[in-house]
Amino acid sequence: MGNWFNKEPPPPVVLVPPLFDFPPIAARSRMLESSYNILFGKLALKCLFEDFFEKARHFNTLIMLKPIDDPHVDLMATASGPLDHKPKEKIAGNALFRWQSDVDDPHTFMDLFVSNSDPVLQMRSCAYYPRYGFGAFGILPLLLKKRVTAEDYGVMGLRYASGKLSAGVTVMPFAIKDQLPKSAWLVSKLGRLTVGVQYEPQYGRKDDMKYKDLLNWSCAAGYGVGSGSPLSPSFNFCLELSKSSQFNASFYQHVVVQRRVKNPFEESEVVGITNYIDFGFELQTRLDDAKTSNNIPDSTFQIAASWQANKNFLLKGKVGPLSSSLALAVKSWWKPSFTFSISATRDRISGTTAYGFGLRVENMREASYQRADPNFVMLTPNKEHLAEGIVWKIGARPMLESDINAGNFDRLPKELRPQGRMLCGTCHGLCGNPSSEVTVR
Template sequence: MGNSFNKEPPPPVVLVPPLFDFPPLAARTRMLESSYRLLFGKLALKCLFEDYFEEARHFSTRIMLKPMDDPHVDLIATVSGPLDHKHEENIIGNALFRWQGDVADPHTFMDLFVSTSDPVLRMRSCSYYPKYGFGAFGIFPLILKERVSSEDYGVMGLRYGSGNLSFGVTLMPLAVKDELPKNAWLVGKMGNLTAGVQYEPQYGSKDGAKHKNLMNWSCAIGYGVGSGSPLTPSFNFCLELAKSSQFIASFYHHFVVQRRVQYPLQVDEVVGITNYIDFGFELQTRVDHTETSNNASDSTFQVAASWQANKNFLLKAKTGPCSSSLALAFKSWWKPSFTWSVSVIRDRCVGKWAYGFGIHVENIRDASYQRADPNHVMLTPNKEHLAEGIVWKMGKGPMLQADMTAGNFDGLPRELRPLDKIL
């Protein structure tokens, strides 16, 4: 009886809010892409530089819905266009219907895409066998307003993927001999180093052997640390020589930091909250000898950063030689969730300001995992903290120790677990 009055209070915890958008939508179709185009931090940089940065004087609307009765299918519909009726651009509408055989495996699927622009109707399909590491995929434009190239008649590909190796080839069935293959890639990983090469026969040669033209080859090497889960920090640095004419240097850093907060509903239990800060930089410059090598278009850079303060607010900013942009997004975690975003663009070349707006509705990605539960994603104190109490020591590392640092990802939602089996 007396023990019931002498219970120890629950240990203090730090809230871990869900990320705004994880996994990124591009990760659902990564089996249709060359691994060379997605690794080396390229996918993370693409999301950092593009997501929620609406085009100047334009709007975008996206609805992503999954029926509760059948989680194997979902629909994504988008509508975008100019805000000013004086523009000659038309409002574009797209819809993507997707079927996925295994809810837990996004690598085997089929989807149908319809649009008011080309292609009007397109089908994509992919089958991947994780036991053997092999997969096959195809992209077929069924209805086009005009077919002018071999790619307009369809693309097929074969790939292999494991934790340390990925290679594949993409072919066009109706292409002529000198257009085969459309592209081929080989990427390998050893420790924290990743290296890869890609072949795309876009330029000819004197003797007709396109593989001898260095302009058709690209290579990259990257150094990356991190588990692959966005709930832990990660870092990636990459050097790339694209088509033997353009040098690209980039890095992406994902921070997971903690700040003090007083949670009004749980003042004694909740002492802090986890924030996500992302920073990325990309420099592109030409290395071949051309007359236009001094133009701004041949040498450019861009820098971007984002800060997710909690589960509801996201702030992003990016800058480049000619323009700077600021984006603010607010997300409500209802079922489905709603996201409103506004972008402010400053074009320094013409000295004008512009705005863009977006709204997203979604119930595809389940991210309702913010809770005070050490069995899931909550950060729990170690014994030293329990004995001495919680003390905030700025500049001396994290206040609490994450359960994920020990490699225990079993309690995480499926979307947040590292992908160790596929490079």
Template sequence: MWNPLNLFRRAKTEEPPPMVLVPPLFDFPPLPARTRMLESAYNTLFGKIPLKCLFEDYFEDAGHFSTRILLKPIDDPKVDLVATIAGPLDHKPDERIAGNALFRWQRDIDDPNTFVDLFVSNSDPILRVRSCAYYPKYGFGAFGTFPLLLTKSPTFSNDFGILGLRYGSGNLSFGASAAPFSSIDELPRIAWLVSRMGRVTAGVQYEPIYENVDGAKYKNLMNWSCAIGYGVGTGSPLSPSFNFNLEFARSSEFIASFYQHVVVQRRVKNPREEKDVVGITNYIDFGFELHTRLDDPNQPEDGKLGSESTFQVAASWQANKNLLVKGKVGPLSSSVALAFKSWWKPSFTFSISATRDRMTGTVAHGFGVRIENLREASYQRADPNFVMLTPTKEHQAEGMVWKMGNRPMFQSDLNSGNFESLPRELRPYEKIL
């Protein structure tokens, strides 16, 4: 028998499920991750890349401006160009506007570890070439940096060019670099060994900067550094992460750092979205770093007076895909930054920061503009599988196989570490140690 209530029930069951917006991060993966294979793994692990981004990005120098353009051609996404112009807001005789550009080619759009880039600048080095070749199947790689044009004669080993070899897997990384064309006796220039066991990462690095002890630099403990860290998380921006690290640098400095990336969800009623959108994902980052001298801070080191202990604390909150708020506090100054991003093609980001000097009590501002199409907002739409953290009856709705574009995204996949169905910008960038 025909029942008119059947039509009502069928329409009710076919309603789309409640969804939570998943906006893209402003800058992920971070730009320093593209060139980490040129650096010692010791210098890029232990939370150093995310802490650097948290403490520096969008905090412009007081009284200065910066403009950055990051572009790649549509027909060849393997190449890109990054150009930067920065300088003082007011004319200062002792400062000039700095400009540079970096042209980069990489072998595969999904593999940033094999590349060649060409750097030009109006300051040293005027012209520089860097290259890296890494073979994931074997874990071995080679890298080099070659300054081709300088304004003055080479004085440091870096000015003569650097060559290095490395090995990297999921749990082990070691390597060394040298300056083979330099007459300065530094062999190796730097060497490192880092290992990961579960959630604990430990590493040691040798960098011969200080004088010999008993005829050898390696006997001088000032040339050695070691660190240990505890980390939780996958490296994807959709997954919360936690990182705590302790480092003894050059046997004279103790560094303790903490970084946490939090993925939270809040309810939202946006008239521009459909009624089935009930919430939005927010990203909150918090970092702390403490530097303490282990030797006498009044003793001079390398001709300079030692510095006392210092610290800095920073936090950021990305409310949606367009708005980012950051702040940091230190013993000498405190800063706040506000960034607005429009995800056009290319995207446009405007930022303003204010820095208060605690010694003089003055406040100075900085401005920044970025134009970019390196990272795409291909995942800013709603995802029905990201339910609100506080469950309600509306989360029992059917239709958990709805898709974002052509790619389904399941919370269970993220928890298990399966990122194959995610866009490239959402996958972890730390696949190798």
């Protein structure tokens, strides 16, 4: 009886909600892309500047489902169109059926894409062998309304990826010789520094050696700090010279912060919650003397930020020289989960504000974090710190710190651990499996 009356209160915990939209949909097909186009924070910036910012006066619906009996296959369907009835703009619909060889390895797959616009039917396939680091992929448009270029007949590629190096080439089998290759890239990681070069022959006469034309080359250098896990902060800064005619500078920062919880619906031992804040900046400046229309400036920039308050609410905003946008997304973690988003876009030229709406239904990506996460421990665990009211002090640093700061990732699900074995465009553990057995209560 004495032990029952003198029972110590449970230790304080910090709620760690799952990331709102993780892993990104764009990461599913990264093995079909050049690593140069995904590394240097480009994938993270794309998600920050585009996700949940729906087109003004348009709606967008997305359904992602997979059968319970066969987790190797899934279906993703989208429908988008104008909110008002415009005779010249129709509703666009498409669907993607995907088969994945290994549930835990998204690098080997095959999918079929159908759409009411070009391409009407397209097949994509990729095979990657982690033991040797080599992979092969192909994109074959089966049905097109009109085939104009050699790319419309198909693209094939080979790649090599290790923890420090990524190289690859894409070719068009039905193209004439002077159009080969379609692209080639080489990216290397040296500590925190990543450098890369890409060749895309688009300029020059047929009888010239296009690799001598600098307009067909792009190069980039990036500096990144962070473990690669979404539970730890990260920072990436990049400088790029694209096709010797455009200079790009960008940075992306992922911040993990803790704030106090005053929620009567939570248990008394819950003292804080983890929030995720992302910042991004992108600057583009043309270097050539080519004349452009008055609507296309020689230099442009955009700034964006997002804040995930908990597992249900996400707020995003971005500002540019021509327009500003604000987006709010609300998500329910049911099975399947539902996400509703609304975005407002302010056009600085016309002075008008327009709205866009989005709806997502999915059962492919499940919650990957526990709310009472065991990775967050007391810095000085003793009985004094277990008392209520002194765990969090106003104006002082929280007494709870994540064990992952010391490099302990053993307790994390696989998709949340740093992925340094392959340089293919990983960002915050994107090479992990989208699903997990860890659930959110």
